[in-house]
Amino acid sequence: MALTPALNTATSGLRATSLRASSAAGNIANLLTPGYEATTISQKTVYSGTNPGGGTAVDAQLIGSGLAPDLGQELTRLIEAENVYRANAEVLNTASQITRQTLDALA
Numbered sequence: 001m002a003l004t005p006a007l008n009t010a011t012s013g014l015r016a017t018s019l020r021a022s023s024a025a026g027n028i029a030n031l032l033t034p035g036y037e038a039t040t041i042s043q044k045t046v047y048s049g050t051n052p053g054g055g056t057a058v059d060a061q062l063i064g065s066g067l068a069p070d071l072g073q074e075l076t077r078l079i080e081a082e083n084v085y086r087a088n089a090e091v092l093n094t095a096s097q098i099t100r101q102t103l104d105a106l107a
Helices: 004-029 071-106
Strands: 037-047 056-062
Touching: 004 037, 004 056, 004 071
Parallel strands: none
Antiparallel strands: 037 056
């Protein structure tokens, strides 16, 4: 089905965003912990197959930053994560609506 690549991209984006929010929350929780090293996310786009248009996914990994956490930066990361999460959730919602309308048209 043509929606599968979009769904794969959206769900992998949701997973990456969840990791980003978790990292920021952990950094905020440990803001005053002596010697705590903030974590950050390394994120890259992964293409499936030989055609980049054939589907993509987001690969995210938690890594150490080597720096102490910064409250302003972590709050910004949480806001960014919320917006990205909403965008990916909207892709899933739109795909669901398209599928529902297609099935209704076939019935």
